[in-house]
Amino acid sequence: MFTEDLDRFYSDMGIDSKLINLSKKIEADLKERFNHIDQIAEFNQLKILKAMQDNRVSDVHFAATTGYGYNDIGRDTLERVYADVFHAEDALVRPQLISGTHALTVALAGNLRPGDELFSPVGKPYDTLEGVIGIKKTKGSLSEYDITYKQVDLKPDGSFDYDKIKEAIGPKTKLATIQRSKGYADRPTFSVGQIGNLISFMKDIKPDLICMVDNCYGEFVETIEPSDVGADLCVGSLIKNPGGGIAPIGGYIAGKAEYVENAAYRLTAPGLGKEVGATLGINSSLYQGLFMSPQVVSGALKGAIYAARLYEHFGFGVRPDGSEDRHDIIQAVTLKSPEAVIAFCEGIQAAAPVDSFVTPVPWPMPGYNCDVIMAAGAFVQGSSIELSADAPIKPPYTVFFQGGLTWYHAKYGILKSLQSLYNKELLI
Numbered sequence: 001m002f003t004e005d006l007d008r009f010y011s012d013m014g015i016d017s018k019l020i021n022l023s024k025k026i027e028a029d030l031k032e033r034f035n036h037i038d039q040i041a042e043f044n045q046l047k048i049l050k051a052m053q054d055n056r057v058s059d060v061h062f063a064a065t066t067g068y069g070y071n072d073i074g075r076d077t078l079e080r081v082y083a084d085v086f087h088a089e090d091a092l093v094r095p096q097l098i099s100g101t102h103a104l105t106v107a108l109a110g111n112l113r114p115g116d117e118l119f120s121p122v123g124k125p126y127d128t129l130e131g132v133i134g135i136k137k138t139k140g141s142l143s144e145y146d147i148t149y150k151q152v153d154l155k156p157d158g159s160f161d162y163d164k165i166k167e168a169i170g171p172k173t174k175l176a177t178i179q180r181s182k183g184y185a186d187r188p189t190f191s192v193g194q195i196g197n198l199i200s201f202m203k204d205i206k207p208d209l210i211c212m213v214d215n216c217y218g219e220f221v222e223t224i225e226p227s228d229v230g231a232d233l234c235v236g237s238l239i240k241n242p243g244g245g246i247a248p249i250g251g252y253i254a255g256k257a258e259y260v261e262n263a264a265y266r267l268t269a270p271g272l273g274k275e276v277g278a279t280l281g282i283n284s285s286l287y288q289g290l291f292m293s294p295q296v297v298s299g300a301l302k303g304a305i306y307a308a309r310l311y312e313h314f315g316f317g318v319r320p321d322g323s324e325d326r327h328d329i330i331q332a333v334t335l336k337s338p339e340a341v342i343a344f345c346e347g348i349q350a351a352a353p354v355d356s357f358v359t360p361v362p363w364p365m366p367g368y369n370c371d372v373i374m375a376a377g378a379f380v381q382g383s384s385i386e387l388s389a390d391a392p393i394k395p396p397y398t399v400f401f402q403g404g405l406t407w408y409h410a411k412y413g414i415l416k417s418l419q420s421l422y423n424k425e426l427l428i
């Protein structure tokens with residue numbers, strides 16, 4: 001029968017029948033949750049489809065421009081599509097935004113001036129932003145331009161510290177940056193609803209405060225985005241969720257027209273702004289990636305929940321746990337030993353469509369105080385909407401993983417990671 005064929009195929013691909021049987025039980029338990037995830041994907045698919053239809057997307061928009069890129073109607077229309085999807089006034093969506101960090105840098109540097117203060121009401125931002133802001137002394141940081149920084153940490157239970165936030169907002173506070181996903185930090189990821197409450201609270205104190213959300217890893221996990229609940233700017237990377245695994249590069253900044261324009265003047269040059277920037281023939285990938293994104297994000301989410309359930313079963317710490325609501329696609333698993341972390345990453349790597357024959361090894365990485373191991377076999381270098389895992393080799397030996405272009409690949413990768421632990425007798 002068909003399921004037997006499938007079981008045999010998994011077995012041929014190195015997965016023990018014991019794990020297959022466990023997987024079947026867990027999948028059956030997850031049916032209702034997976035249905036809910038499918039419905040969110042369906043909603044977001046329609047939202048994106050409608051934005052493309054309303055903007056009359058056509059194959060002329062896929063033509064390449066070069067040089068200055070004047071009158072690149074494919075680029076301009078894609079920006080209209082993004083603006084509509086995010087229910088924002090305008091958007092900047094460019095291959096010249098080379099990463100999420102760069103997009104965030106451009107949004108910050110474009111909207112802050114000497115003497116202004118940048119404020120994080122949600123604790124320390126993503127590692128790479130420490131250099132951008134100047135929390136860590138770095139050439140060219142905002143701090144060198146006399147832009148100061150203040151942060152209020154979350155309360156021990158992970159909630160917003162409203163009293164301290166109120167105290168912190170002063171006459172110099174120009175822009176508040178709110179990171180939606182926990183990234184690789186030890187705190188919860190915020191729902192869009194929670195972000196909306198925080199923004200309302202801050203705008204009551206200071207109506208002209210610019211509220212920016214670092215939306216990385218959060219896009220299309222819910223049916224609304226931070227721009228639906230008052231965020232003035234939403235910023236993210238196209239080699240994560242909204243690029244759908246197809247965009248080869250890029251970032252986006254969506255929000256109030258004035259603030260998007262300020263960012264554009266910083267990305268290109270004052271006076272030039274959005275008018276220039278050739279797209280060199282990649283527009284169709286940016287459109288197609290956005291179109292595929294809800295489906296891809298749903299697969300990554302299913303994989304994350306499935307992994308939480310499987311690893312929970314074997315007594316490992318998982319965050320979020322197997323039953324919590326999800327607001328991003330990152331899954332943390334605490335594996336308790338360096339051997340288990342390495343085995344996990346070897347399994348993820350061995351399951352990849354690209355470079356499956358490569359063995360990942362821990363390595364000293366710039367910016368870390370310990371060795372780091374990374375597993376990725378991606379079509380796009382560094383893409384973390386594709387199945388990938390990384391971990392610092394230090395206690396408590398937590399591996400962070402995310403992505404999977406399809407649910408089936410995420411499932412296989414997670415089974416392969418578990419099998420790798422099993423083969424080394426690291427499963428309790």
Ligand SMILES: *Cc1c(COP(=O)(O)O)cnc(C)c1O
Nearest residue numbers: 099100101126181183214216237
């Ligand atoms: C990935 C990420 C970024 C930016 O990272 P890049 O690697 O520069 O694209 C910023 N914030 C969060 C929360 C992220 O997950």
